[in-house]
Amino acid sequence: ILNVEQSPQSLHVQEGDSTNFTCSFPSSNFYALHWYRWETAKSPEALFVMTLNGDEKKKGRISATLNTKEGYSYLYIKGSQPEDSATYLCAFLYTGNQFYFGTGTSLTVIP
Amino acid sequence: EPEVTQTPSHQVTQMGQEVILRCVPISNHLYFYWYRQILGQKVEFLVSFYNNEISEKSEIFDDQFSVERPDGSNFTLKIRSTKLEDSAMYFCASKLRESAGETQYFGPGTRLLVL
Numbered sequence: 714i715l716n717v718e719q720s721p722q723s724l725h726v727q728e729g730d731s732t733n734f735t736c737s738f739p740s741s742n743f744y745a746l747h748w749y750r751w752e753t754a755k756s757p758e759a760l761f762v763m764t765l766n767g768d769e770k771k772k773g774r775i776s777a778t779l780n781t782k783e784g785y786s787y788l789y790i791k792g793s794q795p796e797d798s799a800t801y802l803c804a805f806l807y808t809g810n811q812f813y814f815g816t817g818t819s820l821t822v823i824p
Numbered sequence: 825e826p827e828v829t830q831t832p833s834h835q836v837t838q839m840g841q842e843v844i845l846r847c848v849p850i851s852n853h854l855y856f857y858w859y860r861q862i863l864g865q866k867v868e869f870l871v872s873f874y875n876n877e878i879s880e881k882s883e884i885f886d887d888q889f890s891v892e893r894p895d896g897s898n899f900t901l902k903i904r905s906t907k908l909e910d911s912a913m914y915f916c917a918s919k920l921r922e923s924a925g926e927t928q929y930f931g932p933g934t935r936l937l938v939l
Contacts, residue, residue: 717866745924756828756930757915764925802867806924810855810872810880816865 715739717805719815726793727823733789734818736803740784744806748777748788751800751817760788760801793822826850828931830916836937840905845934847899847916856899857917857928858891860884867915873899874922906938 717738726732738746745764749757761770766781774791790797800817807813829848837843849856858870872879873891890902899918903910916931 747928749930754932756932759927759929762925762927804867808880810857810922811869811882812857812859812928813869814859814867 715805715807715813717803717813717815719801719803719818721818722816723819723821725821725823728793728795730793730822731789731791732793732820733787734801734820736786736788736805736815738784738786738803738805738813739807740782742807743781744808746779746786747804747806747812748786749802749804751802752798757802788818790820793820795822795824798822826929828916828918828929830914830931830934832934833932834935834937836939837906839908839938843903843906843936845901845903845914845916845936847901847918847931848897849899849916849918850920850929851897853918853920853929855879855919855922856891856893858901859915859917859930860912861915861933862909862912870901903936906936908938911936911938 720735748760751757761777763779768779770777777788779786800819802817803815804812831846856873861867869882871881871885888904892900913933915933917928919926919928
């Protein structure tokens with residue numbers, strides 16, 4: 714079983730603060746890394762799919778970077794808003810079809 | 825916007841009973857998946873399915889589990905004889921292509937409770 718770790722497990726920030734989380738994964742047999750945003754009682758929503766070392770992706774105030782050689786990805790949120798409160802999940806694609814998920818980082822943005 | 829749907833949202837069953845969890849993937853998608861999340865644990869891959877065949881399965885996906893695409897729109901997960909430890913949230917997902925860079929779309933899940 715491959716180990717995908719996320720840190721921190723939970724985070725409380727004030728509205729307007731910027732924050733970042735880490736996903737670490739095995740550096741061998743890399744296919745892709747997916748980031749999801751998951752609100753309670755809803756479907757996990759795809760944020761980014763990252764496939765190349767050095768990839769940087771951005772969607773609004775959220776961005777992500779990827780380092781496949783050292784096995785980590787960072788997710789950044791600039792100027793957090795209460796609607797950013799959710800669990801952020803990363804998933805490491807080991808083979809063509811098999812994902813290994815992290816435990817998620819639970820973000821609460823305090824107004 | 826197209827979405828993956830799952831029914832039922834909640835199911836309670838007695839140990840030893842068979843359950844069928846249903847999913848309707850996005851209509852033009854070709855690759856289908858089941859995952860589960862036991863309370864407090866990570867989301868775990870169960871099985872992937874393409875062209876009416878299982879592509880990959882995890883160690884969790886033993887003989888008690890089966891998947892089927894009976895009618896070209898539904899994708900089902902059957903658990904033949906449920907155990908207490910099968911209690912979990914079960915998620916279906918689909919994607920259009922096999923490419924590693926392809927986005928996978930998840931359904932909202934079915935919460936299964938085995939008593």
